[in-house]
Amino acid sequence: MTTNTLPSLRAELSRSLWWISAAWLLTVLLSVVWVVRHEAEELMDEALRESSELIYGLLKQGARLPDELQGQVLPAPPHKEHLVWQLLDSRSAQVLRRSHMAPARALLMPTRRGLFDAPGGWRLYAIPMSDGRSTLLVAQTRAERLESRYGALLALLAAALAVSAFWAALLSRRVRATLQPLAALGTQIQAYDPMRAETDLPPASRAELLPVRSAIHELGQRLALRVRHEQAFAAHAAHALRTPLAGMDAQLALAQREADEASRPRILRARAAAERLKRVVSSLLLMFRSGAELDVQDLSLGDLADLAQRLPLDQLQLHVQAPADRTVPVRADPNLLSAALANLLDNALRHGAEQAWLSLQLEADGMVRLRLRDDGPGVDADRLSQLQAGLNQPEDAAAVGLGLRLAQLVAQAHGGCLSLEIPAATGGRGPRGFAVCLQWPSRGPGSRAG
Structure with missing residues (x-):
């Protein structure tokens, strides 16, 4: 509603x-x-x-x-x-x-x-x-x-009407003034972030608003405590996994040198899987770092294109379509965007893609749109709808993979969203591959496009 x-x-x-x-x-x-x-x-x-x-x-x-x-x-x-x-x-x-x-x-x-x-x-x-x-x-x-x-009678009626209209207007104005603290509380609640102390709710200005303010503040504190516990657990789990993964990669590298030709392909696949897991762990560490604050920087579309080209991709060829004007200003957290792109590209690689195309645009509505398309087998329309519904319902975590979920979290942290698209037809054989669009306001989180 x-x-x-x-x-x-x-x-x-x-x-x-x-x-x-x-x-x-x-x-x-x-x-x-x-x-x-x-x-x-x-x-x-x-x-x-x-x-x-x-x-x-x-x-x-x-x-x-x-x-x-x-x-x-x-x-x-x-x-x-x-x-x-x-x-x-x-x-x-x-x-x-x-x-x-x-x-x-x-x-x-x-x-x-x-x-x-x-x-x-x-x-x-x-x-x-x-x-x-x-x-x-x-x-x-x-x-x-x-x-x-x-x-x-008419004189008295005119006087009564004038007095009634005056007092009705005065009462209506008084109602608006009386309800103004409630509207102000609504504005304060919209800006309230229990994870940031500077956005804490001010003291209630009316006795009737005190229970509402106290209930919302206590709810925010409970949610903040729960989020901090989850962040601490995720960060601890990621740290705990990073060392064994590094050791696993070292052992697999040693096994690769000592293995015969028949065993090396399996070891290479194991190393690739371990590398993907390391990237996921790194993304988790980045997402749940202390305070969960964005490191928003003044960048340009050209900086984002360079950032994508520097991603370590051994088995996937990435074609970055740089914008005509590389100097268009953009505000974003480059580390989080790198993590989101790395996870999306890793998804493409795991699903059989060999090439991917990345385009960056600043639209007329003020939104930065980063579109990524690969040449993998893709999914049909029904599965695409299921994935999009899973992204729109955070409680349904099993509906989408971790890579898409992390990319969506990055987009939401920037005040944007992640959407799935149907790739354009290629070679007259109909749509092929998988396409996603990550978009956020060019002026950064908290701003409005347009």
Whole structure:
């Protein structure tokens, strides 16, 4: 499972915060709607009552208008009325006085003081005048009341949305900041190498991360201890084998001089096998030297070509295809590369190859590719797939030989890999031989190609 397919803790927390914010906002909206619906209605009814009492006082204390103005609009400058009023004759329901936007006909003829709903979508407050002959109505249209209610509602909703968005963004940012130590720990773990003290994990910056940091550190220390034990064992075994092998070679050389012609070929084969074993032992010593640190040097493709040509090959002819530009810079451990090449060439020799071709290239993606092909019998496609699968699964050590495994370890130590390839067809007889490609970043271990 890749990182892109795994659920994100940050995304989950952000979604939770957004859902909580949305639920909170919905609750606020419903509360606001309820409050506006009830409180605003009461407030506007109270405004009708207060306005009617104010106009009642003005009409009672003000001068009477001439009778010829009865039923007409009182003089006033042009304006938009949100409240209208009518003064009615209590017996005939005739409009005696009215505001300039009030209807000319009576909205309603109430018989008592209070709030009423009148036909035509009016809400009004009625108050009888003290003379007992007239009634004052102060009214407002339902549309006006709805407009006022929804205006207040929209203003409150806009404010709630703005506040919610602000706090949601602030919480999301806070979540990212809170999870930053976890991301930093992930970066530190990626760079952590229990075999190198300078890459040790720093102290945990949060109490919740302390168990994770401690568990990973302890696991790394156990793995490092196991690796050191394996390295020590391999180095000890290689050292222990090197002296007997040297003695065996000396004894075989002496036996070769004293043997008759019939026995010498068998002794030569025994010496060749002992020599191959010595090379394997030398490679093991090189791979498991103290600290397992690479001796990375600034080389060139020409240096690598010269290094391959200096390999001791008695029975195998190696053709090195030097690059056109031998000065192309490359960073690598020359000793480990020599060991890897020696083991690959020894594999070719053991499987019946007489010639091998080595090419070195720096590709456009920044990878150095070292391709080796021999003229041996090779393997079929099924066996090639099995070998490649064995290289890709380190726990399946029996699937590949020691030579391929050592070459793969060298490639991985350089930040690269070893892959098996199908040789190109030769002489019209189809593919022949065995081909491998060892590749690593030209800038050395730890760098990225491209």
